[in-house]
Amino acid sequence: MNRLKARVEKIEAADTxxxxxxxxxxxxxxxxxxxxxxxxxxxxxxxxxxxxxxxxIAKDLGGSVSYTNQVAARIAETEEGELVTVVRMQIGATELAALITTGAFRRMQLKVGDSVTAIIKANDLFLEEVLT
Structure with a gap:
């Protein structure tokens, strides 16, 4: 599970x-x-x-993507398995991990040090805890 410490900036609401x-x-x-x-x-x-x-994860992303959250990252570590690979990315002081298929990992030729874009759908984020 990835945990991201963030600050609320704005809230938009329509019904619920x-x-x-x-x-x-x-x-x-x-x-x-x-x-x-x-x-x-x-x-x-x-x-x-x-x-x-x-x-x-996107590498050399060009064009538009409907996913709201697209964040520049650098690959810090990879754990290649037979079927799936964990790719750990550094974004500022936070590590963000992605679980992708090993086929995609190899096709994209991802390696430590690569600049990539981490992509997260807005409805895949959830509030875990209020800190202040």
Whole structure:
């Protein structure tokens, strides 16, 4: 499980649907939430979560992608398995891990030190804990 310490910047709401904008490691990321705790307000520090399998990796990304959260990263470590590979990326002071197929890992020729884009759908982020 990835844990991201972030600060709430903005909340947009329509009925029970919310889009929450956070500042994380100097970049803006967004989360879609159906039910949002009333204590979540701009300025609050929170811990967000995202599963390893919900993080995609792009190399030499060109063009548009509908996924809201696209963050520049550098590959710090890889753990290649027979079927799946864990790719650990560094984003500021935070490590973000992605679980991808080993076939994709080899096809993309990913290696430690590569600059990549970590991609996370806004509805794959979740609020784990309110810190302040």
């Amino acid at each position: 649907l919310h889009i929450v904008t956070f500042l994380w490691e100097g970049v803006t990321i967004r989360m879609v939430s159906l039910n949002l705790d009333a204590g979540i307000v701009p300025g609050k520090e929170v811990m967000l979560g995202v599963n390893f399998s919900s993080v995609a």
